[in-house]
Amino acid sequence: MPKNKIDINELLKSMLSASKNVLKKEWKNISPIAELQLKNIIHNLEQIAVLKLEGKITEHQAKLHLTIQKESFKTILLSFEGIGIITAEKTINAALNAVKNTINKTIGWRLI
C-alpha cells in the first residue's frame, strides 16, 4: 500500500466494529442504514481530498467541506449513542418489571 494512502476498507471495518460494540443487540436492525451512512462519509472525505489535489477548491473551502462531513459523522455517532441508551433503558425497565412481577406473584397480591 502506498504511503499516506488510506485503507478505506480497513477504516470502514474499524468504524463498523466500534458501532457494533456500542449497539450490540440493536445493531442488526440499523446496520444496513448505518453501513451506508459510514460508507458515504468515507467516500465524501476521499472526494474532498481529490477536489483539493486537483485545485478545484481552495484550502478554505476544503476545510468547510471537512467541517460539514465531520459534523455529519458526529450526528451519526450521537444517534448510535442514543439508540444504545434506549436499549439499556429498555433492559433495565424489563428487569425491574420482572422483579415486580416475581414479588407480586410470590406474595399472592399486588404489592408493587
Next chain:
Amino acid sequence: MIINIRSFSFFFAFIFLFSCSEIRLIQEYDAVSDNKINSLQEKTSRFFVKLNRTFGLPENKYDKYIDFYDDFKSDIHILEIRTRSIEKTNITQQQITSLLTQVNSLEALHKSGFKNKEEIILVESAFDNTFTAILQLQQALKNKRN
C-alpha cells in the same frame, strides 16, 4: 427487636425503590421536535433540488437563497429552545447544534460560490446522512413508548 425493625425498614425501602416509576436514561419522544426536524429536512431537500438545477446560472448565487438560510436558522433556534425545555435531551441538543454548524459552513461555501457540481453533491450527501441519523434517533424514541 432492633434487627426486626431494621429488616422491616430495609424491606420497605426496597419496595419503595421498585414501586417508583420506570427508570429514564434518555428523553421521552417529543412529537413537536420530531415534526420540526421533518419540516427542516423537507426544506433542505427542496433547497438542494433548486441548487442542483440552477448550477452555473445566476439563480445559483447566494443572494437568491438568503431566505432559506434565515428560515433554517430560525427553525434551529426554535428547536434549541424547545429541546432545552425538555429533560434528558442532551443528545438531540448536540445533534441540533451540529446541524447549525453544518448549515453555517454550507452558507460560507455558498457565499464563495459553487464552481463544481461535485461540491453540491458532497454537501447534499452529508446533510442526507445527518437527517437520516437524527430521524433514526427520533424513530427509536417513538418506538420506545410502544
